Amino acid sequence: MKRSIALALGMFVAALTATPVDASLPTPASGGTWAPNQRVEYRWRDGSEPPAWAKPVMNAAAADSNATRKAKAAIFSYDADGPARLAYTDDMPTNYAIGYAVRNIPDSFLIRIRPHGAQLDWGTLRWCQFYNDPPNGCYDLEMVTLHEFGHIQTLGHVDEAAIDIYTDSIMHGSGVHSKAKLGWNQHEFGRCDVARLQIRYEPLTTSTPISTCLDLPTELSLTPGTSSIAYGTSVTLTAKLKIDADASYPNLAGDLLSGRDVSLQRRATGSTAWTTIGDMSAVAGDPGRYVKTMTLTSTYDWRAVFSAPNDEGLRNATSAVSRLSVTYGCTPTAVRRNVSLYETC
Amino acid sequence: MIPSIAPRIALVVLMLAACSIAHVGQPTPSPATAPSPSTEPPPQPTPTEDVAVGTEPPDGTLRADGAAVAGQHGSYCFADTCADIGGWPNKPDLPLVEVSAADQQLEFALPDSVQFVEWHASYSASSNGEANDLAEGGNGYDPDKSYASPWPATSSVTFDSPPAGDWVVYVSVYFDGGDLSYAWHVIVG
Numbered sequence: 001m002k003r004s005i006a007l008a009l010g011m012f013v014a015a016l017t018a019t020p021v022d023a024s025l026p027t028p029a030s031g032g033t034w035a036p037n038q039r040v041e042y043r044w045r046d047g048s049e050p051p052a053w054a055k056p057v058m059n060a061a062a063a064d065s066n067a068t069r070k071a072k073a074a075i076f077s078y079d080a081d082g083p084a085r086l087a088y089t090d091d092m093p094t095n096y097a098i099g100y101a102v103r104n105i106p107d108s109f110l111i112r113i114r115p116h117g118a119q120l121d122w123g124t125l126r127w128c129q130f131y132n133d134p135p136n137g138c139y140d141l142e143m144v145t146l147h148e149f150g151h152i153q154t155l156g157h158v159d160e161a162a163i164d165i166y167t168d169s170i171m172h173g174s175g176v177h178s179k180a181k182l183g184w185n186q187h188e189f190g191r192c193d194v195a196r197l198q199i200r201y202e203p204l205t206t207s208t209p210i211s212t213c214l215d216l217p218t219e220l221s222l223t224p225g226t227s228s229i230a231y232g233t234s235v236t237l238t239a240k241l242k243i244d245a246d247a248s249y250p251n252l253a254g255d256l257l258s259g260r261d262v263s264l265q266r267r268a269t270g271s272t273a274w275t276t277i278g279d280m281s282a283v284a285g286d287p288g289r290y291v292k293t294m295t296l297t298s299t300y301d302w303r304a305v306f307s308a309p310n311d312e313g314l315r316n317a318t319s320a321v322s323r324l325s326v327t328y329g330c331t332p333t334a335v336r337r338n339v340s341l342y343e344t345c
Numbered sequence: 346m347i348p349s350i351a352p353r354i355a356l357v358v359l360m361l362a363a364c365s366i367a368h369v370g371q372p373t374p375s376p377a378t379a380p381s382p383s384t385e386p387p388p389q390p391t392p393t394e395d396v397a398v399g400t401e402p403p404d405g406t407l408r409a410d411g412a413a414v415a416g417q418h419g420s421y422c423f424a425d426t427c428a429d430i431g432g433w434p435n436k437p438d439l440p441l442v443e444v445s446a447a448d449q450q451l452e453f454a455l456p457d458s459v460q461f462v463e464w465h466a467s468y469s470a471s472s473n474g475e476a477n478d479l480a481e482g483g484n485g486y487d488p489d490k491s492y493a494s495p496w497p498a499t500s501s502v503t504f505d506s507p508p509a510g511d512w513v514v515y516v517s518v519y520f521d522g523g524d525l526s527y528a529w530h531v532i533v534g
Contacts, residue, residue, distance in 0.1 A: 026487070029488075029489070030422060030520075030522045031523075094428055096418070097420075097428040098431040099429040100428050101426070101427045101428075121438065122431060122434045123431070139431060147429060148427075151422065156523050156524045157421075157422060157427075159463070161478060174433075174526065175420075175430055175432040176430075178431070199489045248487075248490045249490055
Protein backbone atom coordinates (compact mmCIF):
# COMPACT_ATOMS: atom_id res chain seq x y z
CA MET A 1 0.00 0.00 0.00
CA LYS A 2 2.76 2.39 1.02
CA ARG A 3 4.60 1.47 -2.12
CA SER A 4 1.56 2.26 -4.24
CA ILE A 5 1.09 5.61 -2.56
CA ALA A 6 4.76 6.41 -2.99
CA LEU A 7 4.58 5.38 -6.61
CA ALA A 8 1.50 7.48 -7.24
CA LEU A 9 3.06 10.44 -5.46
CA GLY A 10 6.22 10.00 -7.43
CA MET A 11 4.31 9.89 -10.69
CA PHE A 12 2.40 13.01 -9.69
CA VAL A 13 5.58 14.89 -8.86
CA ALA A 14 7.21 13.62 -12.04
CA ALA A 15 4.22 14.76 -14.06
CA LEU A 16 4.44 18.18 -12.50
CA THR A 17 8.15 18.54 -13.03
CA ALA A 18 8.04 17.07 -16.51
CA THR A 19 5.55 19.66 -17.67
CA PRO A 20 7.33 22.52 -19.39
CA VAL A 21 6.99 25.88 -17.72
CA ASP A 22 5.20 26.95 -20.85
CA ALA A 23 4.38 25.04 -23.95
CA SER A 24 3.75 27.78 -26.46
CA LEU A 25 4.82 26.88 -29.97
CA PRO A 26 6.51 29.12 -32.51
CA THR A 27 4.08 31.06 -34.68
CA PRO A 28 3.36 29.20 -37.94
CA ALA A 29 4.87 30.52 -41.14
CA SER A 30 4.86 29.63 -44.79
CA GLY A 31 6.41 30.43 -48.10
CA GLY A 32 9.86 31.47 -49.17
CA THR A 33 11.83 33.97 -47.13
CA TRP A 34 13.47 37.29 -47.80
CA ALA A 35 17.25 37.37 -48.03
CA PRO A 36 18.96 37.90 -44.66
CA ASN A 37 18.40 41.47 -43.49
CA GLN A 38 17.00 42.39 -46.90
CA ARG A 39 15.95 46.03 -47.06
CA VAL A 40 12.52 46.49 -48.59
CA GLU A 41 11.33 50.05 -49.12
CA TYR A 42 7.66 50.87 -49.38
CA ARG A 43 5.73 53.89 -50.55
CA TRP A 44 2.14 54.96 -50.18
CA ARG A 45 0.01 53.47 -52.90
CA ASP A 46 -1.17 56.02 -55.45
CA GLY A 47 -4.76 56.95 -54.79
CA SER A 48 -4.77 55.14 -51.44
CA GLU A 49 -2.54 57.32 -49.30
CA PRO A 50 -3.29 57.13 -45.61
CA PRO A 51 -4.55 60.31 -43.94
CA ALA A 52 -1.98 62.46 -42.16
CA TRP A 53 -2.78 61.00 -38.74
CA ALA A 54 -2.22 57.43 -39.99
CA LYS A 55 1.07 57.78 -41.87
CA PRO A 56 3.36 58.13 -38.84
CA VAL A 57 1.50 55.29 -37.14
CA MET A 58 2.08 52.95 -40.07
CA ASN A 59 5.71 54.01 -40.30
CA ALA A 60 6.03 53.31 -36.59
CA ALA A 61 4.80 49.78 -37.22
CA ALA A 62 7.60 49.25 -39.75
CA ALA A 63 10.05 50.51 -37.13
CA ASP A 64 8.51 48.15 -34.58
CA SER A 65 9.12 45.25 -36.92
CA ASN A 66 12.72 46.29 -37.46
CA ALA A 67 13.39 46.80 -33.77
CA THR A 68 11.79 43.65 -32.43
CA ARG A 69 12.41 41.01 -35.12
CA LYS A 70 15.60 39.78 -33.32
CA ALA A 71 16.41 37.85 -36.48
CA LYS A 72 17.82 38.49 -39.93
CA ALA A 73 14.32 39.08 -41.20
CA ALA A 74 13.53 41.83 -43.69
CA ILE A 75 14.02 45.50 -42.79
CA PHE A 76 11.23 47.85 -43.82
CA SER A 77 11.41 51.58 -44.41
CA TYR A 78 9.54 54.28 -46.24
CA ASP A 79 10.96 55.51 -49.53
CA ALA A 80 8.95 57.51 -52.02
CA ASP A 81 10.37 55.33 -54.79
CA GLY A 82 10.10 52.03 -52.95
CA PRO A 83 8.85 48.98 -54.82
CA ALA A 84 6.48 47.85 -52.05
CA ARG A 85 3.29 49.68 -51.17
CA LEU A 86 1.09 50.47 -48.22
CA ALA A 87 -2.51 51.40 -48.95
CA TYR A 88 -5.34 52.80 -46.88
CA THR A 89 -8.28 51.54 -48.84
CA ASP A 90 -11.60 49.77 -48.96
CA ASP A 91 -10.38 47.94 -52.04
CA MET A 92 -10.14 44.51 -50.47
CA PRO A 93 -11.40 41.20 -51.73
CA THR A 94 -13.42 40.51 -48.59
CA ASN A 95 -16.09 42.36 -46.70
CA TYR A 96 -14.70 41.34 -43.35
CA ALA A 97 -10.96 41.97 -43.31
CA ILE A 98 -9.39 45.01 -41.65
CA GLY A 99 -5.90 44.24 -42.91
CA TYR A 100 -4.66 42.46 -45.97
CA ALA A 101 -1.12 41.54 -46.98
CA VAL A 102 0.29 40.13 -50.20
CA ARG A 103 3.99 39.34 -50.33
CA ASN A 104 5.91 39.07 -53.54
CA ILE A 105 9.26 37.86 -52.29
CA PRO A 106 12.00 38.79 -53.12
CA ASP A 107 10.80 42.01 -54.74
CA SER A 108 7.95 43.74 -52.98
CA PHE A 109 4.75 43.50 -50.98
CA LEU A 110 1.40 45.19 -50.68
CA ILE A 111 -0.33 45.92 -47.38
CA ARG A 112 -3.88 47.25 -47.33
CA ILE A 113 -5.45 48.77 -44.28
CA ARG A 114 -9.20 49.32 -44.15
CA PRO A 115 -10.16 52.97 -43.58
CA HIS A 116 -11.58 54.30 -40.35
CA GLY A 117 -15.37 54.14 -40.23
CA ALA A 118 -15.74 51.26 -42.67
CA GLN A 119 -18.93 49.24 -42.20
CA LEU A 120 -18.04 45.57 -42.07
CA ASP A 121 -20.16 42.50 -41.54
CA TRP A 122 -19.13 42.38 -37.90
CA GLY A 123 -19.47 46.09 -37.12
CA THR A 124 -17.88 49.50 -37.70
CA LEU A 125 -14.11 49.71 -37.87
CA ARG A 126 -12.64 52.38 -35.62
CA TRP A 127 -8.90 53.06 -35.43
CA CYS A 128 -7.75 54.23 -32.00
CA GLN A 129 -5.22 56.70 -33.38
CA PHE A 130 -8.04 58.60 -35.05
CA TYR A 131 -9.12 59.81 -31.60
CA ASN A 132 -7.50 61.99 -29.02
CA ASP A 133 -9.17 59.86 -26.41
CA PRO A 134 -9.62 56.43 -28.00
CA PRO A 135 -12.82 54.65 -26.98
CA ASN A 136 -12.93 51.00 -25.97
CA GLY A 137 -13.54 48.76 -28.95
CA CYS A 138 -11.23 50.66 -31.28
CA TYR A 139 -8.34 48.86 -32.97
CA ASP A 140 -4.75 49.97 -32.61
CA LEU A 141 -3.57 50.81 -36.11
CA GLU A 142 0.11 50.42 -35.20
CA MET A 143 -0.44 46.93 -33.84
CA VAL A 144 -2.56 45.84 -36.80
CA THR A 145 -0.04 47.24 -39.28
CA LEU A 146 2.74 45.46 -37.38
CA HIS A 147 0.64 42.29 -37.68
CA GLU A 148 0.55 42.83 -41.46
CA PHE A 149 4.32 43.34 -41.51
CA GLY A 150 4.48 40.03 -39.66
CA HIS A 151 2.70 38.42 -42.60
CA ILE A 152 5.15 40.09 -44.95
CA GLN A 153 7.93 38.46 -42.91
CA THR A 154 6.14 35.14 -43.74
CA LEU A 155 4.40 34.66 -40.38
CA GLY A 156 0.95 33.10 -40.43
CA HIS A 157 -1.70 32.96 -37.72
CA VAL A 158 -1.24 31.25 -34.38
CA ASP A 159 -3.41 28.39 -33.26
CA GLU A 160 -4.88 29.91 -30.11
CA ALA A 161 -4.64 26.50 -28.46
CA ALA A 162 -0.90 26.43 -29.10
CA ILE A 163 0.02 29.48 -27.05
CA ASP A 164 -0.24 30.09 -23.33
CA ILE A 165 -0.49 33.86 -23.17
CA TYR A 166 -2.15 36.10 -25.74
CA THR A 167 0.89 38.38 -25.85
CA ASP A 168 3.16 35.51 -26.92
CA SER A 169 2.16 36.53 -30.42
CA ILE A 170 0.66 39.43 -32.29
CA MET A 171 -0.36 37.07 -35.11
CA HIS A 172 -3.84 36.17 -33.88
CA GLY A 173 -6.32 34.99 -36.44
CA SER A 174 -9.47 34.76 -34.39
CA GLY A 175 -10.11 38.47 -34.31
CA VAL A 176 -7.45 40.96 -33.35
CA HIS A 177 -7.99 42.31 -29.83
CA SER A 178 -9.51 45.75 -29.66
CA LYS A 179 -9.05 48.24 -26.84
CA ALA A 180 -8.88 47.39 -23.95
CA LYS A 181 -8.41 43.65 -24.23
CA LEU A 182 -5.06 42.07 -23.44
CA GLY A 183 -2.44 42.91 -26.05
CA TRP A 184 -4.61 45.41 -27.92
CA ASN A 185 -1.72 47.89 -28.28
CA GLN A 186 1.26 45.54 -28.39
CA HIS A 187 3.89 47.20 -30.54
CA GLU A 188 6.42 44.41 -30.70
CA PHE A 189 6.50 40.85 -31.96
CA GLY A 190 5.61 38.31 -29.33
CA ARG A 191 8.23 35.83 -28.22
CA CYS A 192 6.72 33.06 -30.36
CA ASP A 193 6.72 35.35 -33.39
CA VAL A 194 10.39 36.02 -32.74
CA ALA A 195 10.99 32.29 -32.39
CA ARG A 196 9.69 31.66 -35.88
CA LEU A 197 11.65 34.56 -37.32
CA GLN A 198 14.78 33.14 -35.71
CA ILE A 199 13.98 29.67 -37.07
CA ARG A 200 13.49 30.97 -40.59
CA TYR A 201 16.05 33.78 -40.74
CA GLU A 202 18.51 32.88 -37.94
CA PRO A 203 19.06 35.20 -34.96
CA LEU A 204 20.14 38.74 -35.76
CA THR A 205 23.63 38.15 -34.36
CA THR A 206 25.33 35.34 -32.51
CA SER A 207 24.70 37.23 -29.27
CA THR A 208 20.99 37.86 -29.90
CA PRO A 209 18.98 36.12 -27.18
CA ILE A 210 17.19 33.00 -28.39
CA SER A 211 13.43 33.25 -27.91
CA THR A 212 12.03 31.47 -24.88
CA CYS A 213 9.37 30.04 -27.19
CA LEU A 214 12.13 27.69 -28.32
CA ASP A 215 13.88 24.99 -26.34
CA LEU A 216 17.11 24.26 -28.12
CA PRO A 217 19.89 21.92 -27.01
CA THR A 218 23.36 23.42 -26.97
CA GLU A 219 26.78 21.96 -27.52
CA LEU A 220 29.94 23.03 -25.69
CA SER A 221 33.45 21.89 -26.48
CA LEU A 222 36.66 22.55 -24.57
CA THR A 223 40.06 22.55 -26.17
CA PRO A 224 43.06 22.76 -23.85
CA GLY A 225 45.41 23.14 -26.81
CA THR A 226 47.75 20.54 -25.38
CA SER A 227 47.51 17.50 -23.19
CA SER A 228 50.58 18.31 -21.12
CA ILE A 229 52.35 21.44 -20.05
CA ALA A 230 55.48 22.26 -18.09
CA TYR A 231 55.08 23.18 -14.48
CA GLY A 232 54.40 26.85 -13.90
CA THR A 233 53.67 27.84 -17.46
CA SER A 234 50.43 29.28 -18.71
CA VAL A 235 47.95 27.72 -21.06
CA THR A 236 44.83 29.09 -22.69
CA LEU A 237 41.79 26.89 -22.60
CA THR A 238 39.29 27.50 -25.37
CA ALA A 239 35.59 26.68 -25.34
CA LYS A 240 33.18 26.83 -28.23
CA LEU A 241 29.43 27.20 -27.65
CA LYS A 242 26.82 26.59 -30.29
CA ILE A 243 23.31 25.31 -30.83
CA ASP A 244 23.47 21.55 -31.03
CA ALA A 245 24.13 20.30 -34.51
CA ASP A 246 21.27 17.85 -34.05
CA ALA A 247 18.71 20.52 -33.16
CA SER A 248 15.45 19.88 -34.96
CA TYR A 249 15.58 23.15 -36.89
CA PRO A 250 18.24 22.82 -39.58
CA ASN A 251 18.55 26.58 -39.89
CA LEU A 252 19.57 26.95 -36.27
CA ALA A 253 21.57 23.76 -35.79
CA GLY A 254 25.23 24.58 -35.33
CA ASP A 255 24.71 28.33 -34.95
CA LEU A 256 27.40 29.82 -32.73
CA LEU A 257 26.40 31.50 -29.46
CA SER A 258 28.33 34.54 -28.26
CA GLY A 259 28.00 36.72 -25.20
CA ARG A 260 26.81 33.93 -22.93
CA ASP A 261 28.15 32.97 -19.52
CA VAL A 262 30.53 30.05 -19.83
CA SER A 263 32.47 28.99 -16.77
CA LEU A 264 35.52 26.83 -16.37
CA GLN A 265 35.65 24.03 -13.83
CA ARG A 266 38.39 21.66 -12.68
CA ARG A 267 38.79 18.65 -10.47
CA ALA A 268 41.82 16.96 -9.11
CA THR A 269 42.69 13.64 -10.65
CA GLY A 270 40.80 10.90 -8.93
CA SER A 271 38.25 13.30 -7.49
CA THR A 272 34.59 13.59 -8.45
CA ALA A 273 34.05 17.10 -7.09
CA TRP A 274 34.21 19.96 -9.55
CA THR A 275 35.31 23.45 -8.59
CA THR A 276 34.40 26.50 -10.61
CA ILE A 277 37.54 28.46 -11.41
CA GLY A 278 35.86 31.41 -13.07
CA ASP A 279 34.13 32.73 -16.13
CA MET A 280 35.65 32.28 -19.54
CA SER A 281 35.96 35.45 -21.61
CA ALA A 282 34.22 35.87 -24.93
CA VAL A 283 36.68 36.53 -27.75
CA ALA A 284 35.83 39.59 -29.81
CA GLY A 285 35.58 38.85 -33.49
CA ASP A 286 35.45 35.09 -32.94
CA PRO A 287 31.79 34.18 -32.39
CA GLY A 288 31.05 31.43 -29.94
CA ARG A 289 34.62 31.29 -28.64
CA TYR A 290 35.44 31.69 -24.95
CA VAL A 291 38.90 31.54 -23.40
CA LYS A 292 40.63 31.50 -20.06
CA THR A 293 44.36 31.55 -19.52
CA MET A 294 45.72 29.70 -16.50
CA THR A 295 49.15 29.13 -14.99
CA LEU A 296 49.25 25.49 -14.03
CA THR A 297 51.22 23.79 -11.33
CA SER A 298 49.26 20.58 -11.06
CA THR A 299 47.45 18.08 -13.19
CA TYR A 300 43.69 18.54 -13.32
CA ASP A 301 40.66 17.50 -15.29
CA TRP A 302 38.93 20.46 -16.91
CA ARG A 303 35.50 21.14 -18.33
CA ALA A 304 33.46 24.12 -19.49
CA VAL A 305 29.91 24.69 -18.35
CA PHE A 306 27.12 26.72 -19.92
CA SER A 307 24.19 27.43 -17.63
CA ALA A 308 21.38 28.62 -19.86
CA PRO A 309 19.73 31.80 -18.58
CA ASN A 310 16.02 31.81 -17.84
CA ASP A 311 15.36 34.43 -20.48
CA GLU A 312 16.55 32.29 -23.36
CA GLY A 313 15.21 29.18 -25.03
CA LEU A 314 18.45 27.28 -24.64
CA ARG A 315 19.40 24.24 -22.61
CA ASN A 316 22.44 23.80 -20.40
CA ALA A 317 25.57 22.19 -21.78
CA THR A 318 28.74 20.76 -20.32
CA SER A 319 31.80 19.99 -22.36
CA ALA A 320 33.64 16.70 -22.38
CA VAL A 321 36.38 16.40 -19.79
CA SER A 322 39.93 17.24 -20.81
CA ARG A 323 42.91 16.26 -18.69
CA LEU A 324 45.84 18.62 -18.72
CA SER A 325 48.93 17.00 -17.26
CA VAL A 326 51.66 19.10 -15.72
CA THR A 327 55.18 17.91 -16.35
CA TYR A 328 58.22 18.73 -14.28
CA GLY A 329 61.67 19.83 -15.31
CA CYS A 330 63.22 17.50 -12.73
CA THR A 331 61.99 14.61 -10.68
CA PRO A 332 59.82 16.04 -7.98
CA THR A 333 60.29 14.85 -4.51
CA ALA A 334 56.58 14.75 -4.24
CA VAL A 335 55.76 16.85 -1.29
CA ARG A 336 52.07 16.35 -1.15
CA ARG A 337 49.93 19.14 0.16
CA ASN A 338 46.30 18.31 -0.14
CA VAL A 339 46.20 16.65 -3.52
CA SER A 340 48.78 18.68 -5.39
CA LEU A 341 52.38 17.89 -6.12
CA TYR A 342 54.85 20.68 -5.58
CA GLU A 343 58.10 20.80 -7.39
CA THR A 344 60.90 20.65 -4.88
CA CYS A 345 63.98 19.94 -6.96
CA MET B 346 21.62 31.82 -47.30
CA ILE B 347 17.92 31.26 -47.94
CA PRO B 348 17.08 29.50 -44.71
CA SER B 349 13.77 27.88 -45.42
CA ILE B 350 14.20 26.46 -48.89
CA ALA B 351 16.52 23.55 -48.23
CA PRO B 352 14.52 21.95 -45.43
CA ARG B 353 11.32 22.37 -47.41
CA ILE B 354 12.78 20.68 -50.44
CA ALA B 355 14.13 17.96 -48.22
CA LEU B 356 10.74 17.55 -46.62
CA VAL B 357 8.95 17.26 -49.92
CA VAL B 358 11.52 14.78 -51.21
CA LEU B 359 11.16 12.73 -48.07
CA MET B 360 7.40 12.81 -48.44
CA LEU B 361 7.55 11.60 -52.00
CA ALA B 362 10.07 8.91 -51.18
CA ALA B 363 8.20 7.65 -48.19
CA CYS B 364 4.64 8.01 -49.34
CA SER B 365 4.08 4.29 -49.42
CA ILE B 366 5.66 3.63 -46.07
CA ALA B 367 3.40 3.12 -43.08
CA HIS B 368 3.74 5.82 -40.48
CA VAL B 369 4.48 4.53 -37.04
CA GLY B 370 4.02 6.73 -34.04
CA GLN B 371 2.88 9.74 -35.98
CA PRO B 372 -0.19 11.67 -34.92
CA THR B 373 -3.03 11.36 -37.37
CA PRO B 374 -4.97 14.47 -38.20
CA SER B 375 -8.27 12.68 -38.45
CA PRO B 376 -9.78 9.58 -36.97
CA ALA B 377 -11.91 9.16 -40.03
CA THR B 378 -9.68 9.81 -42.98
CA ALA B 379 -6.61 8.21 -44.45
CA PRO B 380 -3.32 10.10 -44.37
CA SER B 381 -2.17 11.69 -47.55
CA PRO B 382 1.46 12.05 -48.53
CA SER B 383 1.33 15.66 -49.50
CA THR B 384 1.09 18.74 -47.32
CA GLU B 385 1.53 21.20 -50.13
CA PRO B 386 -1.39 23.28 -51.28
CA PRO B 387 -2.06 23.24 -55.00
CA PRO B 388 0.06 25.52 -57.16
CA GLN B 389 -1.28 29.03 -57.10
CA PRO B 390 -0.48 32.03 -59.21
CA THR B 391 2.22 34.13 -57.67
CA PRO B 392 0.70 37.36 -56.43
CA THR B 393 2.38 40.56 -57.43
CA GLU B 394 1.79 44.09 -56.31
CA ASP B 395 -0.02 44.69 -59.56
CA VAL B 396 -2.58 42.06 -58.72
CA ALA B 397 -5.70 43.89 -57.63
CA VAL B 398 -6.55 41.23 -55.12
CA GLY B 399 -4.64 38.30 -53.73
CA THR B 400 -5.50 34.65 -54.15
CA GLU B 401 -8.88 33.76 -52.74
CA PRO B 402 -8.88 30.98 -50.16
CA PRO B 403 -10.99 27.87 -50.74
CA ASP B 404 -14.36 27.38 -49.10
CA GLY B 405 -14.45 25.08 -46.11
CA THR B 406 -17.65 23.12 -45.52
CA LEU B 407 -19.32 21.58 -42.48
CA ARG B 408 -21.69 18.68 -42.88
CA ALA B 409 -24.03 17.16 -40.32
CA ASP B 410 -27.31 15.57 -41.39
CA GLY B 411 -27.78 17.26 -44.67
CA ALA B 412 -25.80 19.05 -47.28
CA ALA B 413 -22.39 20.50 -46.67
CA VAL B 414 -22.55 24.17 -45.71
CA ALA B 415 -19.78 26.56 -46.68
CA GLY B 416 -18.45 28.44 -43.67
CA GLN B 417 -17.87 32.12 -43.03
CA HIS B 418 -14.27 32.88 -43.89
CA GLY B 419 -12.07 34.15 -41.09
CA SER B 420 -8.47 35.25 -41.08
CA TYR B 421 -6.27 33.27 -43.42
CA CYS B 422 -2.93 33.01 -45.12
CA PHE B 423 -3.04 31.31 -48.47
CA ALA B 424 -0.62 31.45 -51.37
CA ASP B 425 1.41 34.35 -49.97
CA THR B 426 -1.76 36.34 -49.25
CA CYS B 427 -3.12 36.98 -45.76
CA ALA B 428 -6.36 38.59 -44.59
CA ASP B 429 -7.26 39.55 -41.03
CA ILE B 430 -10.66 39.91 -39.50
CA GLY B 431 -11.47 42.28 -36.71
CA GLY B 432 -14.13 39.90 -35.47
CA TRP B 433 -16.70 37.34 -36.53
CA PRO B 434 -20.22 38.36 -37.61
CA ASN B 435 -22.99 37.86 -35.08
CA LYS B 436 -24.16 34.29 -34.71
CA PRO B 437 -27.43 34.68 -36.65
CA ASP B 438 -25.45 36.07 -39.59
CA LEU B 439 -23.23 32.99 -39.85
CA PRO B 440 -24.05 30.07 -42.17
CA LEU B 441 -26.44 27.73 -40.37
CA VAL B 442 -25.82 24.04 -39.76
CA GLU B 443 -28.52 22.06 -37.95
CA VAL B 444 -27.56 18.91 -36.11
CA SER B 445 -30.33 16.54 -35.09
CA ALA B 446 -28.60 14.97 -32.10
CA ALA B 447 -25.69 15.79 -29.84
CA ASP B 448 -23.98 12.47 -30.49
CA GLN B 449 -23.76 13.15 -34.19
CA GLN B 450 -20.49 13.62 -35.99
CA LEU B 451 -19.61 16.72 -37.97
CA GLU B 452 -17.45 16.58 -41.05
CA PHE B 453 -15.27 19.49 -42.04
CA ALA B 454 -13.88 19.42 -45.56
CA LEU B 455 -11.81 21.46 -47.95
CA PRO B 456 -11.57 20.80 -51.67
CA ASP B 457 -9.53 17.65 -52.28
CA SER B 458 -6.76 19.72 -53.75
CA VAL B 459 -6.12 21.48 -50.45
CA GLN B 460 -4.74 19.31 -47.71
CA PHE B 461 -3.93 20.27 -44.17
CA VAL B 462 -1.82 18.70 -41.48
CA GLU B 463 -3.05 20.34 -38.27
CA TRP B 464 -6.55 21.40 -37.31
CA HIS B 465 -8.49 22.68 -34.36
CA ALA B 466 -12.26 22.88 -33.79
CA SER B 467 -13.90 24.86 -31.01
CA TYR B 468 -17.26 26.31 -30.11
CA SER B 469 -18.70 29.21 -28.16
CA ALA B 470 -22.11 30.48 -27.19
CA SER B 471 -21.69 33.69 -29.18
CA SER B 472 -19.47 35.08 -31.87
CA ASN B 473 -16.11 36.21 -30.53
CA GLY B 474 -16.95 34.67 -27.16
CA GLU B 475 -14.68 32.48 -25.08
CA ALA B 476 -14.26 29.30 -27.10
CA ASN B 477 -14.25 25.74 -25.79
CA ASP B 478 -12.06 23.13 -27.42
CA LEU B 479 -13.99 20.59 -29.45
CA ALA B 480 -11.40 18.51 -31.28
CA GLU B 481 -7.96 18.81 -32.79
CA GLY B 482 -5.39 16.82 -34.68
CA GLY B 483 -1.93 16.88 -36.16
CA ASN B 484 -0.59 19.03 -33.35
CA GLY B 485 3.06 19.87 -33.37
CA TYR B 486 3.61 19.83 -37.09
CA ASP B 487 6.28 22.31 -38.05
CA PRO B 488 7.37 22.63 -41.68
CA ASP B 489 10.65 24.21 -40.65
CA LYS B 490 11.68 21.12 -38.70
CA SER B 491 13.46 18.17 -40.20
CA TYR B 492 11.37 15.02 -40.11
CA ALA B 493 12.39 11.49 -40.81
CA SER B 494 9.03 10.68 -42.36
CA PRO B 495 6.20 12.73 -43.84
CA TRP B 496 3.50 14.16 -41.66
CA PRO B 497 0.05 12.87 -42.58
CA ALA B 498 -2.21 15.33 -44.36
CA THR B 499 -5.88 15.26 -45.22
CA SER B 500 -8.60 17.36 -46.80
CA SER B 501 -11.36 16.40 -44.35
CA VAL B 502 -11.84 15.47 -40.72
CA THR B 503 -14.76 14.37 -38.58
CA PHE B 504 -15.38 15.17 -34.95
CA ASP B 505 -18.13 15.07 -32.35
CA SER B 506 -20.63 17.88 -32.41
CA PRO B 507 -20.89 20.18 -29.40
CA PRO B 508 -23.55 19.41 -26.79
CA ALA B 509 -27.18 20.28 -27.38
CA GLY B 510 -27.56 24.02 -27.77
CA ASP B 511 -27.12 27.03 -29.98
CA TRP B 512 -23.47 27.58 -30.83
CA VAL B 513 -20.86 29.11 -33.03
CA VAL B 514 -18.44 26.43 -34.26
CA TYR B 515 -14.99 27.44 -35.48
CA VAL B 516 -12.51 25.35 -37.46
CA SER B 517 -8.93 26.37 -38.16
CA VAL B 518 -6.56 24.36 -40.31
CA TYR B 519 -2.83 24.68 -40.87
CA PHE B 520 -0.71 23.44 -43.73
CA ASP B 521 2.70 24.07 -45.22
CA GLY B 522 1.39 26.98 -47.25
CA GLY B 523 -0.59 28.82 -44.58
CA ASP B 524 -3.75 28.63 -42.52
CA LEU B 525 -7.49 28.94 -42.99
CA SER B 526 -10.33 29.55 -40.55
CA TYR B 527 -14.11 29.27 -40.76
CA ALA B 528 -17.18 29.67 -38.56
CA TRP B 529 -20.80 28.45 -38.59
CA HIS B 530 -23.91 28.92 -36.56
CA VAL B 531 -24.61 25.41 -35.31
CA ILE B 532 -27.83 24.35 -33.60
CA VAL B 533 -27.57 20.96 -31.95
CA GLY B 534 -30.60 18.89 -30.90
